[in-house]
Amino acid sequence: MIHLNQTTANTTKMDIGSKIKFFRIQKNLKQEDLAKGIISVSYLSKIENNLTSPSEEVLQLLCKRLDVSLAEQQxxxxxxxxxxxxxxxxxxxxxxxxxxxxxxxxxxxxxxxxxxxxxxxxxxxxxxxxxxxxxxxxxxxxxxxxxxxxxxxxxxxxxxxxxxxxxxxxxxxxxxxxxxxxxxxxxxxxxxDKFEEADLFYLFGLTYSQTMKVPLSITYTTKALQAFQSIYDFKRSAECQVLLGISYRRIGEYDRSEESYILAQKLSESLGNSYLQELIYHNLGKLYAMQNQQTEAIREYEKSYDLSKNEISLRNVNSVYCILLEYDKMGNQLQCKKWLQIGKDLLKYHQDDIEYHLYFTFHECILLGEYDRFDEIFQEKGLPYFQDKGIQEPIIIYSEILAQYFESTYKYKKASYYYSMCYRELKKQTFLQ
Missing domain, CATH: 1.25.40.10 (Tetratricopeptide repeat domain)
Structure with missing residues (x-):
């Protein structure tokens, strides 16, 4: 925590301007409302900006209207x-x-x-x-x-x-x-305070992870981990290990990724933290999915889903989406339909979440064979949304699916367009540019 120089002193007339401004805004009053019947608005503005010292009488009237005192001690x-x-x-x-x-x-x-x-x-x-x-x-x-x-x-x-x-x-x-x-x-x-510094580093690691800037995510998350370990904060240390596992997975360091998840799992079990366990199962599923081990991936995703399925949370929507992706890779349409419906039912509680509504709409198009509709929605809504948010992974997934479809239907121009898009996003993710 940042420690402040907290001296005890009476508020000066110049200091009171800032105080008046703060409480006026806090009480949702306009300058006109506070000044009415006491002073002019222009004079109040000068007081609030500490450009002039008002009389004691004016101060008392303003503070009475605001219900604050002239002198204070911290x-x-x-x-x-x-x-x-x-x-x-x-x-x-x-x-x-x-x-x-x-x-x-x-x-x-x-x-x-x-x-x-x-x-x-x-x-x-x-x-x-x-x-x-x-x-x-x-x-x-x-x-x-x-x-x-x-x-x-x-x-x-x-x-x-x-x-x-x-x-x-x-x-x-x-x-x-x-x-x-x-x-x-x-x-x-x-x-x-070490905790404050560590928390800020963790936020950097988390945000860089979302923008696929993996080296920066690893750098900041490692700093956060070291700081949390130094103050024996095991829960936050486990969160750092999960985030490191995600980063190592993204650069193909699968052994290091699994090692981080295992360390996080040990910590979460010792803490009895079901949220962390859910998070670890989900990311183990991602790790197996990256290695095309669909059965193992689905097993871990389902463990994660089982821990959160009674909650109205986007976490369980995410698990369902990932299960759907794996069954799609396996070509199991029956299971795809089952998990698509589960996802759509869950999204009734998250009407404002654009991202997952897009995901499940795309997969509904795939299952119905409506690729032209899929292409249209992806271009009009999906691609602009993902690009604006800096989310690369869905662009890679869906541009490849569309490329393969258009190639199979001999629409080579469109296929080439989507393969190029997929390649460009992969370059960003794997640092080949």
């Missing part, structure tokens, strides 16, 4: 509790995280301005943790209005949380932009 106990709450979000202790949020929501109104601002920042992280992206977006928009009064650590947290928001929208390139800003800000703070 409550270091509440501040440390806030940091502890934030850290618990990265340790995935759901019950505790939610309980602490309810407690802070009730008592934070009496905290000093700086602590309150950190609460709003960590509230953003809380809604990201809860996967409430619509509320997260509103908080980002609110926070952007008073970024000019952030200190360096506040800017760091905002950029980090913004990157997580973009990641959850599959905007991986945008996520990296914010991560790089966060990394620059992190290095401007001399005292950094």
């Amino acid at each position: 409550d270091e106990n509440i501040f440390e509790e806030l940091l502890s709450w934030y850290k618990s979000m990265m340790s995935s202790r759901g019950e505790k995280v939610h309980t602490l949020y309810e407690e802070f929501s009730n008592k934070i109104q009496s905290a000093d301005t700086k602590t309150y601002m950190y609460f709003v920042l960590f509230e953003l992280r809380y809604y990201l943790y809860m996967k409430n992206l619509s509320h997260s977006k509103k908080l980002i928009e609110k926070l952007q209005q008073f970024m000019d009064v952030f200190d360096v650590p506040m800017h760091y947290y905002f950029q980090k949380f913004y990157s997580i928001f973009e990641y959850n929208h599959n905007n991986f390139n945008e996520s990296l932009v914010h991560l790089k800003k966060a990394e620059q800000l992190l290095h401007r703070n001399p005292i950094i």
Whole structure:
């Protein structure tokens, strides 16, 4: 965690401008609403930008309308509790995280301005943790209005949380932009908690993995693993091993990939963590699939699916999709139809997820032999979506399927187009360019 210089002092008249601006925005008031009957809007603007010192009478009237005090002391106990709450979000202790949020929501109104601002920042992280992206977006928009009064650590947290928001929208390139800003800000703070540094490195590894920049993913994930191991965080160490396994698989280092998964499996078993076990089974399935061991791959995918099938989660949709892919490779249409229907049923709970709706639509076209429709949807919706999100793997999979179909029907121009597309994406993935 970044440690702040937390001196106790009365708020000066110049400092109060930032405080007034913060609480006005927090209470969803326009400058006109706050200034009405007290001062002009232009004068309030100067106060909020710390360009002028108002009289005591004006300060009292503004603060009364905002229901805040003129003088304050930073409550270091509440501040440390806030940091502890934030850290618990990265340790995935759901019950505790939610309980602490309810407690802070009730008592934070009496905290000093700086602590309150950190609460709003960590509230953003809380809604990201809860996967409430619509509320997260509103908080980002609110926070952007008073970024000019952030200190360096506040800017760091905002950029980090913004990157997580973009990641959850599959905007991986945008996520990296914010991560790089966060990394620059992190290095401007001399005292950094090892856990915070490790978590940022892990986010880099995760995001670079999504953009298929495997060497960078390995570099950052290894740094994260070393940091988590140094503080004996076995759960996060296991997550790093899974991510390393994915990267090694992508560059054909199958033995190293399996070794990472086995290490992760040992850790997850010792922790009794079913989510990690589900993740490991899924990625073992991917490893076997890469080696064309379809039976073994399906076995591992089904283990993963069995652990998550009672949840309304995209994780079980992903497992179903991967099982469908393997049965398609085997030419088992009966099983393909079965798992396609399971996937479509699950997607009723995820109407807004474009990616998986595309996947199952493509496979429905394949099973029905509607390749012209498949080609049309891929060109109009699939390809633009995957390119915009920087997702290469489905472009490789579906361009090859379309290429093979058009070759078999003697449409060589279209076949050549899709083979070229597949080759270009493979070059990006295997670093041959």
